[in-house]
Amino acid sequence: MFGNYRTLTYVALVVILGFFVVRPQWSLVQDLRAGVDEYAAVLANISSYNEQITSLLRRRDALSVTETNRLQQFIGAEGVQAAQIVYNLEQAVYAHGLSLVAVHPFEVQRGAGIVGAGAISAADFVTQEVELTVSGTYDAFKGFIREIESTLEPYTITYMKFNNENASDILSFTIRVRVSALSL
CATH class of the missing domain: 1.20.5 (Single alpha-helices involved in coiled-coils or other helix-helix interfaces)
Structure with a gap:
């Protein structure tokens, strides 16, 4: 039990x-x-x-030395968008047989937003200005300007200066290009 x-x-x-x-x-x-x-x-x-x-x-x-220098010059200061803008302009310059002397990107500016639900914010509007100094013949420069106007659609030329100090066929051109776009 x-x-x-x-x-x-x-x-x-x-x-x-x-x-x-x-x-x-x-x-x-x-x-x-x-x-x-x-x-x-x-x-x-x-x-x-x-x-x-x-x-x-x-x-x-x-990357080549030139491409590396461009990355180091622009990525840290202005960001990837400025580097892409400069790259597009450089390719257009070289495609027309011009020599790129100097590139100076200006500060990225943000636009004003639209008020309302689901609206575009101020950070979405971007304006970037880049000043280029190139040298070459007038005909090559004319082709470059045509490419900016036709192919690179959001690019607008806001300033242009010609310099012919040596009275030769090779001219120096300084232009300022503005790119306005939505940054998505």
């Missing part, structure tokens, strides 16, 4: 220990497994980011 009570007491003790000791430990194990999965996902993302950074560094190292 006492043997049955002892067995019953042992079974009850095992059930109580299982409920209060083993069950919380099992929940902890499940939480730790979920944490391991999260950390594995984070490590995979970090690995992906490292690969992207390595790829970008390889692309940066493959």
Whole structure:
């Protein structure tokens, strides 16, 4: 008769220990497994980011000296938009056989926003001015101006100055180009 009570007491003790000791430990194990999965996902993302950074560094190292100088000159001060504007203008200058003497980007200006729900904010309107000094023949410069007017549509020439100190066929031109656009 006492043997049955002892067995019953042992079974009850095992059930109580299982409920209060083993069950919380099992929940902890499940939480730790979920944490391991999260950390594995984070490590995979970090690995992906490292690969992207390595790829970008390889692309940066493959740039020419002129391209590297342009990046160092403009990216820190004016941002990627100014660098893209300067790059587009440089390509147009070189396409027409002109020599680029100097480039000076001015500060990016933000426009006024539109009031109302879902409206465009002031930060979305961007105006960037870039002053270029180029040298070359008048015909080459004329082709460059035509390209700005036809191909580079948001570009507007706001200032132009000709300089022919040596009385030769090679002229020096200083122009200021304004780009107004929505920055999305």
